[in-house]
Amino acid sequence: MQNVIEVRNLTKEYKAVKAVDDLSFEVQEGEILGLLGPNGSGKSTTMNCILSLLNFGSGSIRIFGSEMRPDAYEIKRKIGVVFQDVAVFEELTVYENIDYFCGLYIRDKAIRKQYIEEAIALVGLEEYKKFRPRQLSGGLLRRLNIACGIAHKPKLIFLDEPTVAVDPQSRNNILDGIMTLRNQGATIVYTTHYMEEVEIICDRVIILDKGKILADGTCDSLKKLARIEEKVTVETNALAKECLEEIRQLAHVDGAAYDGQSLSVAYRQGKNNLIELMEFLKKRNISYSKIYSERPTLNDVFLELTGKELRD
Amino acid sequence: MFWHNFKYTAKTLLGDKMLIFWTFAFPVILGAFFYMAFSDIEDSEKLHVIDIAVVENTGFRESEMWKESLEVLSDEASGEQVFCTKYVSEEEAKRLLSEKEIAGYFMLADGEPQVTVASDGINETVLKYVVEEIYQTEEIVRNTAERRIQQGEMPTAEFYEQLSKEVMNLVDSENGGIRDISGANLSYTMIEFYTLIAMTCLYGGILGMVAVNQNLANMSSKGKRVSVSPVGKSRMILSSVLAGYVIQMVGVALLFAFTIFVLHVDYGNHLPLIVLLALCGGLAGLSVGIAIAVLVKSGDNVKTGIVISVTMAGCFLSGMMGITMKYLVDKNIPLLNLLNPANMITDGLYALYYYDTFDRYWQNAASLLVFAFSMILFSVLGLRRQKYDSI
Numbered sequence: 001m002q003n004v005i006e007v008r009n010l011t012k013e014y015k016a017v018k019a020v021d022d023l024s025f026e027v028q029e030g031e032i033l034g035l036l037g038p039n040g041s042g043k044s045t046t047m048n049c050i051l052s053l054l055n056f057g058s059g060s061i062r063i064f065g066s067e068m069r070p071d072a073y074e075i076k077r078k079i080g081v082v083f084q085d086v087a088v089f090e091e092l093t094v095y096e097n098i099d100y101f102c103g104l105y106i107r108d109k110a111i112r113k114q115y116i117e118e119a120i121a122l123v124g125l126e127e128y129k130k131f132r133p134r135q136l137s138g139g140l141l142r143r144l145n146i147a148c149g150i151a152h153k154p155k156l157i158f159l160d161e162p163t164v165a166v167d168p169q170s171r172n173n174i175l176d177g178i179m180t181l182r183n184q185g186a187t188i189v190y191t192t193h194y195m196e197e198v199e200i201i202c203d204r205v206i207i208l209d210k211g212k213i214l215a216d217g218t219c220d221s222l223k224k225l226a227r228i229e230e231k232v233t234v235e236t237n238a239l240a241k242e243c244l245e246e247i248r249q250l251a252h253v254d255g256a257a258y259d260g261q262s263l264s265v266a267y268r269q270g271k272n273n274l275i276e277l278m279e280f281l282k283k284r285n286i287s288y289s290k291i292y293s294e295r296p297t298l299n300d301v302f303l304e305l306t307g308k309e310l311r312d
Numbered sequence: 313m314f315w316h317n318f319k320y321t322a323k324t325l326l327g328d329k330m331l332i333f334w335t336f337a338f339p340v341i342l343g344a345f346f347y348m349a350f351s352d353i354e355d356s357e358k359l360h361v362i363d364i365a366v367v368e369n370t371g372f373r374e375s376e377m378w379k380e381s382l383e384v385l386s387d388e389a390s391g392e393q394v395f396c397t398k399y400v401s402e403e404e405a406k407r408l409l410s411e412k413e414i415a416g417y418f419m420l421a422d423g424e425p426q427v428t429v430a431s432d433g434i435n436e437t438v439l440k441y442v443v444e445e446i447y448q449t450e451e452i453v454r455n456t457a458e459r460r461i462q463q464g465e466m467p468t469a470e471f472y473e474q475l476s477k478e479v480m481n482l483v484d485s486e487n488g489g490i491r492d493i494s495g496a497n498l499s500y501t502m503i504e505f506y507t508l509i510a511m512t513c514l515y516g517g518i519l520g521m522v523a524v525n526q527n528l529a530n531m532s533s534k535g536k537r538v539s540v541s542p543v544g545k546s547r548m549i550l551s552s553v554l555a556g557y558v559i560q561m562v563g564v565a566l567l568f569a570f571t572i573f574v575l576h577v578d579y580g581n582h583l584p585l586i587v588l589l590a591l592c593g594g595l596a597g598l599s600v601g602i603a604i605a606v607l608v609k610s611g612d613n614v615k616t617g618i619v620i621s622v623t624m625a626g627c628f629l630s631g632m633m634g635i636t637m638k639y640l641v642d643k644n645i646p647l648l649n650l651l652n653p654a655n656m657i658t659d660g661l662y663a664l665y666y667y668d669t670f671d672r673y674w675q676n677a678a679s680l681l682v683f684a685f686s687m688i689l690f691s692v693l694g695l696r697r698q699k700y701d702s703i
Contacts (some may be wrong), residue, residue, distance in 0.1 A: 005643060014702060051540050053539060053699060053700060054703060055699045071543035076541060077542040079540060081536075081540045083533055087534045087536060092320065092324060092327070096320070099320075249700075275353075
């Protein structure tokens with residue numbers, strides 16, 4: 001597989017703040033790369049630098065083997081971008097909006113018409129072709145935003161937090177659409193701070209914070225970076241302080257926290273951790289309404305790497 | 313790509329209610345308002361026939377020119393009567409003046425004209441002005457005829473024909489090319505319509521501003537999307553601005569149609585030149601909008617507010633709310649009028665009425681084009697930037 005994007009030593013500063021700090025990575029053809037990080041971590045800035053919208057201090061960016069520049073129109077022809085802000089014209093219908101942006105890439109009207117219909121079908125807006133944006137819900141508007149960015153069938157697609165503030169139905173539709181685009185051969189760069197989405201659709205994840213790469217790999221490989229192997233949560237409001245201390249002394253326990261309603265116990269390793277904890281609670285006559293076990297998430301990895309939550 | 317963007321830019325601009333209001337509706341509403349407000353004032357300000365007396369002494373009876381001039385100005389049948397003249401003795405004239413039956417009386421004493429009035433008013437001023445004009449013209453005629461006879465010419469019919477032409481040229485040059493507009497319908501309403509045309513032209517700035525904003529990555533999310541497309545920024549902006557200009561000219565055409573066919577405003581014989589000046593003015597207005605779009609880092613609403621404020625201020629200074637302002641600026645801050653596109657438009661339109669020659673008209677038309685291209689050039693320097701430090 002060849003590299004579609006090659007970023008080398010990219011640095012971007014806003015006055016004294018380093019938004020992107022000596023960033024290097026590549027994206028392979030056909031891959032969905034997730035750029036994961038909290039707000040202000042440098043995801044969008046990195047994307048805007050790659051797209052030649054922003055000046056940057058140092059580094060180099062190559063796309064499809066050529067240097068990316070503002071006037072690199074042959075490269076731009078193969079790129080589709082879905083920005084975080086909805087970028088559509090209020091005065092045009094759904095169809096006209098897609099036609100306008102698609103028309104900047106595709107001259108042939110017949111081909112364009114076919115592409116527009118396919119894009120509308122991909123995002124599920126068939127019933128809304130003649131609607132104006134103000135008549136659409138937030139979720140449908142996001143779908144239109146995506147259709148405008150990908151109707152011209154680009155080989156490389158940038159999606160900047162496309163699911164912010166959308167309902168679950170639209171989110172599923174959007175994620176399904178992204179998978180379809182990948183299956184059609186597109187390479188995708190997906191920035192988000194929703195780790196669940198990354199786990200569902202991304203082949204590889206780069207975790208960013210303060211403009212630096214904290215980790216780079218598949219979801220499974222990243223989770224292995226976590227010190228813990230299992231996390232058990234117990235919903236109870238009857239846990240004494242002494243009991244919490246006893247739990248912390250149990251085998252394989254890495255840490256335990258209690259907020260008055262929920263007990264969270266992290267295990268470094270071990271089997272049957274859930275059963276052993278249930279037995280402990282039974283012996284102490286501690287009642288609970290729910291108990292469940294989870295594998296470590298990317299949020300846990302992020303927490304361990306930075307000491308803060310992804311959505312902070 | 314050019315016409316694709318042109319078509320959709322025009323569609324988005326025409327679909328924007330705020331733009332439609334300022335471009336099409338506001339000038340028409342304001343035009344109707346001016347028509348209603350100023351036609352009444354105009355009626356009340358019309359010059360009425362002035363009652364005067366002429367002392368019919370020997371001097372007057374021997375002066376054919378004075379007799380004929382005052383007869384013409386007092387001719388009821390001419391349709392251009394200025395005076396209602398009574399030919400009386402000096403004592404009778406004094407009595408009529410003291411009883412306020414006349415505005416003033418005229419007398420020739422030793423060949424010199426004398427005007428006696430009881431107070432200062434419009435009628436009195438008109439009487440003095442007319443007498444002064446006749447006197448000056450008589451002087452010119454006399455001096456010219458004497459000079460030519462001294463040069464050995466014989467007073468034939470041809471001599472009088474040439475003399476008449478020469479005198480007319482001299483009178484025109486003494487008036488600095490200003491022609492007699494007493495027959496033309498330049499009025500309060502016309503002055504207001506001129507500033508209205510200027511305002512409509514300059515409101516095109518809003519269209520220019522929105523058209524440019526749509527293409528700038530640092531100004532709008534749509535601009536970001538356009539900036540990552542494989543179309544050159546200059547081509548996109550040119551086609552967008554052209555769409556804005558065409559819509560603006562439709563707005564100007566609508567204003568002309570409304571004022572001519574609904575309000576029955578008479579623009580005289582120079583309508584093509586007025587339209588040409590509006591085309592130049594529209595370009596100047598558009599260029600102001602482009603410059604504001606490029607140079608001001610704010611949202612659409614703030615920029616629209618700036619364009620409207622600049623336009624209204626320009627129109628105010630060029631005499632929209634009172635022609636006195638135009639003269640005050642001309643007298644005290646002439647540079648401001650030279651830089652004010654609204655003034656260039658109104659001044660060009662006044663020039664069509666005030667002057668026989670078109671020099672001043674073309675000077676204003678050229679100034680508008682220079683202003684427009686300077687603003688565009690200035691904006692291009694800002695637009696040349698391909699990347700941004702922040703967006």
